[in-house]
Amino acid sequence: MCPLLEGAGRGREPCGPSRTVPALCCRRRRAGRRVSEAVLAAGAPRPAWRCRAIGAALFVLVLLLDQGSKYWILYGLDLPNRVSVPVLPFFNLTMVWNHAITFGMLGGLAGMGRIVFTALALAVVLVLTIWLARTTRPWVAGGLGAVMGGAIGNVIDRLHYGAVVDFVHLHAYGHSFYVFNLADASIDCGVAILLFDSLTERRGLAGTGQER
Structure with missing residues (x-):
């Protein structure tokens, strides 16, 4: 056999x-x-042109909302003359001309602040634009668009008014927070999105390595 x-x-x-x-x-x-x-868990890549479109759309949206809200505050509500308008028990519209970066940071540079902050913001936007042109991650593109829109919104204020228009005033239990605007909030949200996406991507790649 x-x-x-x-x-x-x-x-x-x-x-x-x-x-x-x-x-x-x-x-x-x-x-x-x-x-x-x-x-998929880390955020599936998309074609670069779609990511650029997402970033550009967020940039335009943030810029329009920021500049529109500031125009209404200055000329519609006439907040510079009214100074502060209560809206909710914890929320006022309070007029502040901010010569600092955001949330009052580095406000002691006086006249040089306008030039320094404008140049710094434009340099950051240039770097983020290059990043946006190369990314294939939609969340990254959205975060970049939000940051760039907020940065350019504040740059327009500095060039046009000499300072940034801040008006969102939150306060509670005797504590008063820094007065800010929609551009500041957009920058913070964009940075948070970028950090979240980075952490998600790392966890996804680490999980893939362990599975292998």
Whole structure:
């Protein structure tokens, strides 16, 4: 009896392509699904032009909302003459001309602040624009657009008024927070989105490495 038949007679199954190939295919499919799930969890890449469109749309939206709200505060509500208008027990519209960066930071640079802050903001926007042109992650594009829109909104204020128009005043239980505007809030939200996306991507890649 040939060795193949002898092995079959003892209850052993022959090892051949008919059994090994399907098993390898199943393993590869399972590994592919794990990688795909990890990529989706981290934020699936999109074509670069779509990400640029997302970033540009957020940039325009933030800029329009910021400048529109400031125009209404100055000329519609006439807040410079009214100084402060209560809206809610914890929220006032309070007029502040901010010569600092955001939330009152570095406000002691006096006349040089306008030049320094404008140049710094434009340099940051240039770097973020290059980043936006290269990214394939939609959340990153959205975060970049929000930051750039807020930065340019405040730059327009500095060039037009000599200072940034701040008016959102939150206070509670005797504590008063810094007065800010929609551009400041957009910058903070954009930075938070970028940090969240970075953490999500790292966790997804770490999970993929462990699965392998």
